[in-house]
Amino acid sequence: MSTPQMFTPIAGRSAVVTGGSKGIGFGIARVFAGAGADVLICGRDEPALRRAADALTGLPGTVGTAVVDVADPGSCRELAARAADELGGIDILCANAGIYPSARLEEIGPDALEAVLGTNVKGTVYSVQACLPELERSGHGRVIVTSSITGPITGVPGWSHYGASKAAQLGFLRSAALELAPRGITVNAVLPGSIRTEGLGELAEAQLEEMTAGIPQGRLGDVADIGHAALFLATDEAGYITGQTIVVDGGQVLPE
Numbered sequence: 001m002s003t004p005q006m007f008t009p010i011a012g013r014s015a016v017v018t019g020g021s022k023g024i025g026f027g028i029a030r031v032f033a034g035a036g037a038d039v040l041i042c043g044r045d046e047p048a049l050r051r052a053a054d055a056l057t058g059l060p061g062t063v064g065t066a067v068v069d070v071a072d073p074g075s076c077r078e079l080a081a082r083a084a085d086e087l088g089g090i091d092i093l094c095a096n097a098g099i100y101p102s103a104r105l106e107e108i109g110p111d112a113l114e115a116v117l118g119t120n121v122k123g124t125v126y127s128v129q130a131c132l133p134e135l136e137r138s139g140h141g142r143v144i145v146t147s148s149i150t151g152p153i154t155g156v157p158g159w160s161h162y163g164a165s166k167a168a169q170l171g172f173l174r175s176a177a178l179e180l181a182p183r184g185i186t187v188n189a190v191l192p193g194s195i196r197t198e199g200l201g202e203l204a205e206a207q208l209e210e211m212t213a214g215i216p217q218g219r220l221g222d223v224a225d226i227g228h229a230a231l232f233l234a235t236d237e238a239g240y241i242t243g244q245t246i247v248v249d250g251g252q253v254l255p256e
């Protein structure tokens with residue numbers, strides 16, 4: 001008798017990961033390609049994408065790259081076309097690309113606000129819109145948004161625009177999930193806590209220590225922690241879950 005598997009493998013499925021050149025997106029791409037999915041990672045920096053793809057060679061799934069600015073709807077359409085050409089379709093879209101510059105309320109000018117909302121909110125909407133036809137054709141389309149605990153659950157001084165963008169993603173996904181349910185596409189989000197990424201690496205060591213002290217499990221998250229939550233949402237067995245969120249934060253939001 002064969003050993004029962006916990007989940008139907010996603011080997012051979014095609015996944016697009018926006019912001020896959022580093023950080024959480026890179027971690028998601030590594031977990032998905034490790035599970036045998038063929039992955040297309042995108043970002044704005046071609047050499048960074050190349051380096052990421054090189055670092056992901058030798059996994060069971062393939063990893064390709066596409067230079068894309070998710071804040072540009074035309075660029076997102078090119079991404080979807082590339083994925084259709086190179087991967088034969090799109091089963092999974094991880095709308096992960098995001099930025100989190102810090103600025104006090106008085107300092108947030110129109111350009112800074114547009115940059116954060118343009119990438120994090122509009123970029124999510126544009127990438128989902130562009131991938132819709134292929135996701136629907138897949139028959140088991142999955143959209144997995146990387147939101148955050150910041151905004152939907154918590155607040156951080158200096159991140160009011162960022163928090164607004166991360167909460168907006170959840171407003172988007174609930175209505176999108178309703179619209180897309182009859183078309184066989186689920187839309188869910190992972191809400192990371194504090195994950196050790198290149199983006200966080202710019203913070204001072206003292207700030208990182210302070211962040212770690214607030215996490216009940218006593219460590220910053222790893223990008224693989226987010227990758228595994230996203231992988232679960234991509235499985236057939238998660239097919240009845242839509243419009244929902246999974247907090248992955250080592251217990252950070254729990255203390256009263």
Ligand code: NAP
Nearest residue numbers: 019021022023024043044045069070097098148195197199
């Ligand atoms: P990161 O290490 O700075 O990586 C961000 C990725 O997004 C890079 O690949 C970047 O590539 C890409 N990107 C940024 N703007 C883009 C654009 N306009 N078009 C296409 N790609 C773009 O950041 P991270 O920490 O992994 O964060 C990834 C996501 O997780 C974000 O949505 C963030 O809000 C969320 N998150 C992170 C944490 C954390 O602790 N790190 C916690 C909660 C939520 P290019 O710059 O080359 O374009």
